[in-house]
Amino acid sequence: MKNHQKMEQLNALENEIKELRKTLMEKERDFEKLRKELFINQTEITAGLQSKETESMVKCGQLPKWAIERYSRQILLRDIGVSGQARICQARVLIVGAGGLGCPAAVYLAAAGVGEIGIIDYDVVEITNIHRQILHYEYDENTSKAESAAATLRSINSRIKVTSYNVQLDSKNALEIAKHYDVILDCTDNVPTRYLLSDLSCLTKLPLISGSALKMEGQLTIYGYRSDTHTLQKGSTYRGPCYRCVFPSPPAPDAVGSCSAHGVAGPVPGLIGTLQAMEAIKCILDVSPRKLLVERMFIFDAEDMTAKTVQLRKRNSMCAACSDSPTITHLVDYEAYCRAPANDKELDLHILPKCNRISAPEVSQLLKEKVDPYIVDVRADAEYQMCHIVGANNWPIERLNGENLDRLMKVVEDKEIVVFICRRGNDSQLAAKMVLDMLATDERHKVRDVIGGLHAWASDVDNTFPIY
Template identity: 65%
Template sequence: MDQIQKVEQEILELRQKLREKEDELYALKLNYHSSQSAQAHNGDESQITEETTIKQWTLPKWAIERYSRQILLREIGVAGQARICAAKVLIVGAGGLGCPAAMYLAGAGVGEIGIVDYDTVEISNIHRQLLHREIDTDVNKAESAARAIRSINSHIKVTPYKVQLDSTNAIQIASKYDVVLDCTDNAPTRYLLSDLCVLAKLPLISGSALKLEGQLTVYCYRADLHSVDKSSTYRGPCYRCVFSVPPSPDALGSCSQHGVAPPVPGVIGTLQATEALKFIIGHPSRNLLVERMLIMDVDDMSCKVVQLRPRNPMCAICSDTPTITQLIDYEVFCKTQAKEKKRAENRQKSEKRKQEKVKRMTGQSYFGFRSETKGKKTLYIQDVLKAERKIGPICKSDICVKNTKRYCTKFIENDRLKIFQDFWKLDWSEKKIYVRNLINTVPVKRRRNTNLINSRKVDSKKYFLYLNGNRVEVCRVTFLNTLGIKEAMVRSWLHEKEKTKNAKIPVKSISVINFIDGLPKRQSKCQICLDNNIQLSYVNFSVKNQFELYKLYVKFSTSNGVPPASRKTFDKVLVRKNLRIFKAKNEKDVCDLNSQHNISYQNDKLDYYYSNLEQWT
C-alpha cells in the first residue's frame, strides 16, 4: 500500500511539472504570434502570419492539412474555414453542455474560445463532463477545460474566466466575442445571457438537458449583423419574448436534484457547436433554429422541432422602445440564486441555524471540549471555548446605580478581572457548583413586593459576586459579564435534571385470579356454541350481575389481608378467563350470546338483549 501511494505521489508531481511546461509553451506561442502580427501591421510583407492569412480568406498549409475533411464540404470550403479560424466564441458553463461544445469547436478550429465557470470539478461531474479527469478534482472547471482544449488544438486561443458571470462583468467579457453559447442550468443566468446578447447584439445559442430530455434553440438573432442577411431587418425572439415571466423556484430542476443521462448533454452540446459553426460560416436564419426549438427525448428516441413565438414588439428589452436598458439583478428578478452550490449552502446554513438555536436554548452552544492525554488514553473534558472566554463591560443602568441593594458600581476592573481569572481556573464541575452557589432562586410567592402601593413583579433570581470575601448582590448583566459566561449556560446549569420517575407498577391481579379460580363453574349448554369451539364458562351459583360478584371478591380479598384490585382490573380478568354470568331472557333459553340458538327465538325475533357472537370467537 505504501508503494502504491509513493508511485501515485510521483505521478502527481510529474503531471504538475508537465502542466507547468505546457503553460510555458502556450505562453511562448502566444507571444510569438503576437509579435509576428505586429510586424505584419508595420508593413513587413515578408512576414506573413497566420492571422493575416486567415483574414484574407486563405489558409496556411497546416490549416488545410488539419481541417481538410471539413473543407471538402461545399457548405464550408476554404472561405468558411477561414471564417471559423477567425471566429471568437464564448461558452458560459463548462459542464455537461459546455464540454462537448468546446471540444468540437476546438476541433473545428475556432480561433478563440472563452470559457466562463466559477465552479470546481467534482467526482460526480466526470460521468458527463468528459473534458475533466479524475486528477482534476477540486480544480476550477474553466481552467481544467481550457487545459484539455489546448491539448486538442494548440493553434487556437483559449481564455478561461474563473468568475461567476453577473451584471457587473458580463458586458466586459462578452464584448470580445462573436457568438455566445448558453450551457448553464439556472434561470437567472439564462435571463442574464439573453439580455446581454440583446444589448451586445450577439446571437445566443441556448441548450438544456435534464433526465432523458434535451432542448436547443437560437435567441437574439439579428439579420442586419449577419453576413448573408445584411439587407434584411429580421430579428429573432429573445428569451424574454418566449418566457416573459420567470418560473417559480419550486418548478426549476437541476442535474444534481433530478439526474441526467450522460449522452443527453453530450448530444445537445454537440448540436450547440453545430449551430455556432453554421452561424459563423454564414447560414441564413431559415437554416438555423431561430423561432424554432429542437426537443429530443432519448427514452423513445423521438426528436421534433416546434415553432416558438415570434419576437414580441412589446418586449421589455428587445423591442424598439425597451424599458430595460442595462443589466439588472437577475437573482432578485427570478427569486432564486444562480449558484446551485450556493443554494445548497444556504439550505445547510438554515439547518445549522436551527441546530444552533436549539443549542442556544439548551445552553450547549457555548460548550466545547479540550483533550488531556493520560498514558495511552485521550480524555475529552467538557469546557468553554477560549474564544468565548471574554469579560464583558459592567452594567451602567440607572436602576443599578440608584438601587441600594445592588452593588454593581463598587466593583472596579481589577476586582472583576481577578474574579474572571479565578473562575476559569476551576474545573468544569467546580464551575457549576460555583455558579449555583452565587444564584438564589426567588419563590413565586415572594416575587411581588407587597409593601409598595403599586406592586410590581421582581426578579425571579438574585445574583451575587464575592467582593473582599463578602457575598455582594449584583444585577444579572454584571454577573454574566464578570464571569464571561452566557445566560443559556447558566440556565442549563441551574436546570435540575428531571428525576427519573419509577415505572408505574401495574396492579397485580393475582388475588383476582385466585378468587375466580375458586368459583364454581359450568360449561355452556348451547350445542351450537360448543360446535363452534367457543370456550366459555358460566358462574354456577346465584348472582345477579358482575357488580355483586365484585363485592364478593372485595370481601374475599379483605378477609385475606390483600388490597383488592380495581373494578376495571376485575372485569378484564373475567374477560380473559372467558367467565360470564348467565343472563337468560326466558326460562327455556340455553344461550345468552345469540338469540337464534334458543327455541324462544321463533316467538321473539326482535331481540336486542343478546350480544354478538363474533366477539367470543
C-alpha cells in the same frame, strides 16, 4: 484492526496517486509549452529557408498549409470551403459554463479551428462531474473548471487562443467579457443566468445559442438572432425572439430542476452541447436563418430516442429587452428578479422552527441509546437504493400525497420520535411540514428534520457514507 490498517493504507495510496497525477499534469503542460515553442520556431525557420532557397509553385489562397492539412475534411464541404474555414479561424466564441454542455461544445469548436474560445465557470471539478463533463479528468478534481477545460482545449488545438474566466458571470462583469466575442453559448443550468445572458445578447446584439439537459431530455434553440445579410428570406429588420419573448416571467424557484438534484444521463448533454457547437459554426458561416434554430426549439428524448423541432413564439414587438424601445437598457440583479441563486447549487431551505430540527450527530446518539426513532427517508427510490442509513424507511416525497400520506400519518401517530431525512435537508423539511400541518399541536414535538441531511451524516457521523 487489520481492516482498519488496510483502509489507512488505501487512503494513503489514494492521496499519493492524486499527488502523482497533479505532478504528471504539470509535466504534461510544460511538455506542451515546449513542444509548441519548438514547433513555432521550426515553422519560422523552415518558412525562411523556403523563401530564400526555393520559390514555391503552390498557391494556398486564404489559408496556410497547416490549416489546409488540419481542417481539410470540413473544408471539403461545399457549405464551408476555404472562405468558410477562414471565417471559423477568425471567429470568437464565448462559452458560459464548463459543464456537461460546455465541454462537448468547446471540444468541437476547438477542433473546428475557432480562433478564440472564452470559457467561463466559477466552480471546481468534482468527481460527480466527470461522467458527462469530458474536458475534465480525475487529476483535475478540486481545480478550477474553467482552467481545467482551457488546458484540455489547448492540448486539442495549440493553434487557437483559449481564455479562461474563473468567475461567476453577473451583471457587473458580463458586458466587459462579452464585448470581445461574436457568439455566446449558454451552457448553464439556472434561470437567473439565462435571463442575464438573454439581456446581454440583446444589449451586445450577439446571437445566444442556448442548451439545456436534465434526466433523459435535452433542448436547444437560438435567442437574439439578427438577420443582416438574408433580407430576401426574413426581411431587413428581421430578428428572432429573445429568452424573455418566450418566457416573460421566471418560474417559481422550486419548479426548476437541476442535474445535482434529479440526475442526467451523460450522453444527453453531450449531444446537446455538440449541437450547440454545430449551430455556433453555422452562425459563424452566416447560414440562412431558416436553417438555424431561430423561432424553433429542438427537443431530444433519450428514453425512446425521439427528437422533434417545435415552433416558438415570435419576437414580441413590446418585449422589455429586445423591442425597438426596450425598457431594459442595462443588466440588473437577476438573482433578485428570479428569487433564486445564479448557480447550480441546491437551495438551503429554512422552513421549520428550531424545535423541529435535529443534527446528524444527535440522530446517531438516539440510535446508540436504543431510542429507536422512526427514520423517514424521502429521497426517490433510486437514491435510497444507492445508499441509506440502516433501518431507514423510504417514503419518496414525489409520492407523498393522498393514500400514501394518510398511511405515513398513521405511522407517525404511533411513534415516539419521527426523523425526516433527505440528501441535503431540503426535501425532508418539505415532507416534515406536510406531516406537521396535519398533526395535533400536542403531537408536533415528535417530528424532527435532519439539518444538512445525509451530507451532514457523511461529514459528521460516518465518513464511509457516499456523498453524491
